[in-house]
Amino acid sequence: MAEEKKLLNVSSNPHVRDRITTRMIMLLVIIALLPATGYGVYHFGLYSLAVVLITTGTAVIWEFLWNKFMKKKSTIEDLSAVVTGLLLALNMPPRIPIWICVMGSFFAIIVVKNLFGGLGQNFMNPALGARCFLLISFAGKMADFAYDSVSGATYLASLKNGTGFDASAMVWGNEMGTIGETSVIAIVIGACILLAFGIIDLTIPGTYIVTFALFWVLFGGHGADPAYLTAELAGGGLMLGAFFMATDYVTSPITTKGRIIYGIILGILTGVFRVFSSGAEGVSYAIIVSNLLVPLIERAAPLKCFGYVKPEKGGRV
Numbered sequence: 046m047a048e049e050k051k052l053l054n055v056s057s058n059p060h061v062r063d064r065i066t067t068r069m070i071m072l073l074v075i076i077a078l079l080p081a082t083g084y085g086v087y088h089f090g091l092y093s094l095a096v097v098l099i100t101t102g103t104a105v106i107w108e109f110l111w112n113k114f115m116k117k118k119s120t121i122e123d124l125s126a127v128v129t130g131l132l133l134a135l136n137m138p139p140r141i142p143i144w145i146c147v148m149g150s151f152f153a154i155i156v157v158k159n160l161f162g163g164l165g166q167n168f169m170n171p172a173l174g175a176r177c178f179l180l181i182s183f184a185g186k187m188a189d190f191a192y193d194s195v196s197g198a199t200y201l202a203s204l205k206n207g208t209g210f211d212a213s214a215m216v217w218g219n220e221m222g223t224i225g226e227t228s229v230i231a232i233v234i235g236a237c238i239l240l241a242f243g244i245i246d247l248t249i250p251g252t253y254i255v256t257f258a259l260f261w262v263l264f265g266g267h268g269a270d271p272a273y274l275t276a277e278l279a280g281g282g283l284m285l286g287a288f289f290m291a292t293d294y295v296t297s298p299i300t301t302k303g304r305i306i307y308g309i310i311l312g313i314l315t316g317v318f319r320v321f322s323s324g325a326e327g328v329s330y331a332i333i334v335s336n337l338l339v340p341l342i343e344r345a346a347p348l349k350c351f352g353y354v355k356p357e358k359g360g361r362v
Contacts, residue, residue: 067164070294071124073242077235078131078289084231085224089139089192093224097134100146104130107154115159125164129153132172132289135225136282136329139192145183149175169336170293173286173329180329190221197221201280204273205325212272215279226282236288248304249297249311250287254278256312264320283315286328296336303339303346310342311335 086094108126112119120126130150137146153175158167167174180187190199199221200210214220218228225232239245258274267273278284291297291311298307311331318327 067123067125070244071128073239073244074128074289075124075131077238077244078128078135078225080231080234081135081225081228081285082131084218084228085135085139088218088227089224093139093192095143096137096139096141096146096224097131099143100134100137100150101127101130103147104133104150104154107151108159111155111159120164123164126154129158129171132170132225133175135285136172136176136223138187138190139224140189141186145179145186149179152178165295167295169333170290170296173290173333173336176329177333190223192221195221199280199325200276202325204276204280205319210276210280212276212279215276222280223282226285229279229284232284232288236284239288239292245288245292248301249292249308252305252308253287253291253311253315254283256309257283257315258312260313260316261320264316266320277319281326282328286332287311291332291335296339298339298342298346300343300346300348303342306342306346307335307339310338 082097086097105121105126108121109119111117112121130153133149133153134146137149153171156178157169157171157174158164161167176187191197198206198208200215201222204210211220215227216229218231220227236245236250240247258278261274261277262269265273265277291308298304314331314334315327318331319325
């Protein structure tokens with residue numbers, strides 16, 4: 046009888062709890078981003094380290110000030126502001142002015158994240174929302190990837206313009222670009238850390254990359270040429286976006302079916318932006334547009350409730 050009473054006392058969800066905390070997840074993401082961060086600093090020089098520190102540090106400060114001003118419990122301990130600031134820094138050109146870093150972290154933390162309710166309530170990835178804001182507001186400075194007297198177009202832009210590229214250099218990271226996007230090797234090392242600890246799975250990144258590759262083969266104008274395809278996959282922020290930003294828990298679907306749909310949309314949008322627009326990139330815009338579509342995707346691929354039986358046709362259950 047006592048056991049029956051216990052079974053009848055069903056509390057509100059969640060019914061299953063895991064030992065892993067938000068802080069632990071964020072800490073593992075930070076660790077996974079260190080290879081790309083370290084390579085970026087090594088490749089672009091000490092000024093890029095200042096960009097990383099300032100962007101990350103001010104993100105934490107904005108989070109602290111917001112909680113203080115709103116008289117809310119401090120949330121900087123969950124490390125989500127550190128992850129947002131670090132991701133934004135890795136999406137910055139290596140010589141971006143410091144004041145733009147401060148403005149970008151403000152937009153990410155205050156406008157995209159906290160004005161919509163804070164962690165878990167933001168409707169798009171805060172770091173990418175801020176990057177797109179900066180791309181529109183300061184297009185010239187955000188597209189200036191020159192460093193240490195090295196200037197010119199990125200290999201991805203050269204590929205777009207048909208003026209030549211080096212696919213192997215794009216894989217290793219010996220090219221211009223944002224601080225964290227150039228080395229595919231470093232990004233994949235970080236992704237392996239996330240996969241090993243179960244922080245992400247391959248559903249979204251795999252679907253995204255395969256869909257984009259198919260789109261590029263069909264519409265890119267070079268068929269399945271391995272050199273062109275490798276360059277497109279390695280260039281720009283596709284790999285960084287696929288493993289570290291498209292997989293954001295808050296702004297991606299919950300169900301496997303939903304994540305597959307989400308990955309396909311990401312791949313198609315990135316392909317459309319890269320093939321048919323005047324720009325060579327498009328990953329950031331593809332991800333934030335897909336973030337906006339997540340409520341519709343989750344309606345199309347809803348989470349099945351425990352014990353729910355789909356009604357038969359004619360209204361019978």
